[in-house]
Amino acid sequence: xxxxxxxxxxxxxxxxxxxxxxxxxxxxxxxxxxxxxxxxxxxxxxxxxxxxxxxxxxxxxxxxxxxxxxxxxxxxxxxxxxxxxxxxxxxxxxxxxxxxxxxxxxxxxxxxxxxxxxxxxxxxxxxxxxxxxxxxxxxxxxxxxxxxxxxxxxxxxxxxxxxxxxxxxxxxxxxxxxxxxxxxxxxxxxxxxxxxxxxxxxxxxxxxxxxxxxxxxxxxxxxxxxxxxxxxxxxxxxxxxxxx
Amino acid sequence: xxxxxxxxxxxxxxxxxxxxxxxxxxxxxxxxxxxxxxxxxxxxxxxxxxxxxxxxxxxxxxxxxxxxxxxxxxxxxxxxxxxxxxxxxxxxxxxxxxxxxxxxxxxxxxxxxxxxxxxxxxxxxxxxxxxxxxxxxxxxxxxxxxxxxxxxxxxxxxxxxxxxxxxxxxxxxxxxxxxxxxxxxxxxxxxxxxxxxxxxxxxxxxxxxxxxxxxxxxxxxxxxxxxxxxxxxxxxxxxxxxxx
DNA sequence: GACGTGTAATTTGCATGCAAAATGGACGCG
DNA sequence: CGCGTCCATTTTGCATGCAAATTACACGTC
Numbered sequence: 413x414x415x416x417x418x419x420x421x422x423x424x425x426x427x428x429x430x431x432x433x434x435x436x437x438x439x440x441x442x443x444x445x446x447x448x449x450x451x452x453x454x455x456x457x458x459x460x461x462x463x464x465x466x467x468x469x470x471x472x473x474x475x476x477x478x479x480x481x482x483x484x485x486x487x488x489x490x491x492x493x494x495x496x497x498x499x500x501x502x503x504x505x506x507x508x509x510x511x512x513x514x515x516x517x518x519x520x521x522x523x524x525x526x527x528x529x530x531x532x533x534x535x536x537x538x539x540x541x542x543x544x545x546x547x548x549x550x551x552x553x554x555x556x557x558x559x560x561x562x563x564x565x566x567x568x569x570x571x572x573x574x575x576x577x578x579x580x581x582x583x584x585x586x587x588x589x590x591x592x593x594x595x596x597x598x599x600x601x602x603x604x605x606x607x608x609x610x611x612x613x614x615x616x617x618x619x620x621x622x623x624x625x626x627x628x629x630x631x632x633x634x635x636x637x638x639x640x641x642x643x644x645x646x647x648x649x650x651x652x653x654x655x656x
Numbered sequence: 657x658x659x660x661x662x663x664x665x666x667x668x669x670x671x672x673x674x675x676x677x678x679x680x681x682x683x684x685x686x687x688x689x690x691x692x693x694x695x696x697x698x699x700x701x702x703x704x705x706x707x708x709x710x711x712x713x714x715x716x717x718x719x720x721x722x723x724x725x726x727x728x729x730x731x732x733x734x735x736x737x738x739x740x741x742x743x744x745x746x747x748x749x750x751x752x753x754x755x756x757x758x759x760x761x762x763x764x765x766x767x768x769x770x771x772x773x774x775x776x777x778x779x780x781x782x783x784x785x786x787x788x789x790x791x792x793x794x795x796x797x798x799x800x801x802x803x804x805x806x807x808x809x810x811x812x813x814x815x816x817x818x819x820x821x822x823x824x825x826x827x828x829x830x831x832x833x834x835x836x837x838x839x840x841x842x843x844x845x846x847x848x849x850x851x852x853x854x855x856x857x858x859x860x861x862x863x864x865x866x867x868x869x870x871x872x873x874x875x876x877x878x879x880x881x882x883x884x885x886x887x888x889x890x891x892x893x894x895x896x897x898x899x900x
Numbered sequence: 901g902a903c904g905t906g907t908a909a910t911t912t913g914c915a916t917g918c919a920a921a922a923t924g925g926a927c928g929c930g
Numbered sequence: 931c932g933c934g935t936c937c938a939t940t941t942t943g944c945a946t947g948c949a950a951a952t953t954a955c956a957c958g959t960c
Contacts (some may be wrong), residue, residue: 422723422913424711447941458915460704463943464664467668467708471715479666480921480942495805502806504751506742506858561739562746565809614750666943707913724912724951766925875934 424461428468431455435485436571442487442631446475473572476615488576488631494621496573499645501617502565504550508609510557514603519556520601523549527598534591542587549594553601553613576629577620586623593619657864668705674713675699679729680815686731690719690723717816725752731875738865740817745861747810747876748794752853756845761802764845767793771842772788786831787822795836797845797857820873821864830867837863 421429422640431451434440448459448466455462463618470477476486488496530545554566570577582590602607665673675695688884692703692710714721720730732740756891759767774789798810814821826834837860844853 424913432685449941459942460914460916464711464913466707467711467716471712481923482942492805495803498750498801499747499806499809502746503743503750505854506746508740509858557742559739559742562737564741565743565813609747610854611851614753623827650659668943693911703912704944704946708943725953726912 416478423455423457424459424464427451427455427457427462427465428511431465432469432472432474432571435469436573436574442485445482445484448484469563470595478500483597486572488572490625493573493576493619493624496569497617497621500566500569500573501614503569504554504613504617505610506603507554507557507559507562507566508613509606512557512604512606512609513554514558515556515601519552523552523556523601524598525592530594532619533590534587534608539587547578549597549642553597576624579601580627580629582622582623582626582627586619588618589619597610645649662870666705667701668708668712668859671695671699671709672699672878675709676718676815679713682819684729686729689726689728691726713880716812730816731851732816733875734869734873736866737817737820737873740813741821741861744810744813744817745858747799747806748814748857748861751801751803751806751810751844751855752841752857753850754803754806755797756848756853757852758802759845760801762797767796767800767845768842770796770888771838774838775835778831783826783831790834790838791822793841797841803816812875820868824868824873826867826871826873830863833863834867 440446448462448618451462451466452459466483468476469475470483474486475483513638526545526549530542530549533539533542533545550568554563557563593612596612597609597616599605616645684690692706693704695710696703709730709853710719710721710727712846713719714727718730719727721727770789770793772791774786777783777786795810798807837856840856843849843851844856
């Protein structure tokens with residue numbers, strides 16, 4: 413995302429990368445307050461580069477900055493998830509359209525191979541590996557569009573919804589449907605049917621949202637942000653702050 | 657973009673807003689180096705909040721940060737323009753699709769009014785006012801999609817291409833075509849033809865790119881970033897740095 | 901004059917210090 | 931017991947200072 417090609421990063425860049433990974437992976441629970449002091453200790457740096465890193469992560473939507481009240485890990489509400497999946501659908505749709513014009517034979521062959529592998533994981537009911545191939549396919553299509561800005565935005569959006577999208581359990585019926593949709597995706601791509609591919613991708617993601625919604629994914633507590641607290645779902649412990 | 661509702665901003669927020677506006681409007685020439693010192697004087701603040709602001713603007717793509725070498729105003733290359741217009745097309749397409757499902761009667765009426773006004777400006781060959789309506793229409797469609805994340809990303813992408821998109825001269829033939837496309841856009845929206853609207857919007861922006869390209873818009877100097885310098889196109893003077 | 905070299909001045913990256921705002925209780929009142 | 935107030939503590943926002951990296955430039959060589 414930066415414009416630097418160098419390998420050795422500055423402190424704030426390092427922290428942006430590491431903290432972003434932690435936030436994406438959910439190491440720090442969504443909604444948790446993250447006092448600068450704690451993060452300074454965690455990364456062993458002073459507040460100056462840390463604050464710079466937080467500003468960047470806030471711009472990316474990973475944390476929320478509350479004036480004079482510090483940062484907290486952004487929560488993915490049901491509404492956020494819908495909105496981001498809709499954005500994702502728009503990006504994948506245009507990517508598919510462009511990919512049909514620009515995909516190289518090598519890239520197409522790789523996508524076909526990934527698709528075959530994914531189908532195998534579907535048949536053997538290996539959801540984690542299925543998701544891994546699935547994600548690689550979607551990302552490969554976006555890369556095949558030959559548009560760096562599009563790819564960067566796609567990655568940024570997906571980072572926010574990654575766990576919801578690629579960790580959610582899928583009932584067999586949905587899984588079968590998703591697999592059939594992917595057959596259609598491959599078909600359209602091979603036939604270079606941009607409009608068709610865009611259409612399928614949009615519907616594919618629409619179904620994905622409905623499925624996650626039905627599975628009851630939600631990082632948000634009660635609508636009000638009052639201190640009334642419940643146990644954090646999907647969280648090993650109820651800590652509110654990063655370990656110090 | 658921030659999560660704060662308050663009116664009084666902190667220094668770095670204030671600077672982000674003001675500097676962003678300057679960058680979008682091209683007050684500081686693209687490609688210009690912007691030493692922190694100068695900006696500190698300009699805004700009468702210390703380097704700490706200024707640097708935080710620069711990090712945010714870099715994340716938004718308005719400036720480039722060069723490790724140990726400060727910031728410079730991002731330049732919009734022809735490739736950047738193509739990529740961002742393609743992203744924009746994807747976002748507008750999905751927005752159109754969603755808007756067809758969700759647009760309120762009031763919002764639709766406003767868009768129709770804007771369209772009528774724009775058509776009048778087209779007839780009277782008033783390009784600035786035409787562009788003003790044009791932009792409001794596109795933004796209104798995006799707003800009508802009922803998706804805040806989509807709207808925010810749309811605004812961010814458009815900020816980077818605003819001058820190219822809404823200041824470029826248009827030969828009559830292109831202008832007439834654009835106007836006809838807008839008739840189609842209105843038509844599809846009124847008929848709630850999401851797929852059709854998405855299709856027209858994508859083609860509309862594709863044509864827009866071709867048109868700007870033909871007009872020879874480019875903020876980039878010679879491909880190499882060597883110190884060989886020419887006069888900065890579209891710039892009142894050849895300054896390399898912000899006024900001090 | 902073109903071009904490399906060494907050094908001074910500038911600029912960046914980061915740590916630290918201080919004032920203002922927010923937080924957390926202790927206390928008093930209804 | 932619930933609830934508002936006041937004050938000590940913590941936390942944030944910003945300015946400043948210092949070391950490292952970069953830049954500018956004078957000088958010497960070809």
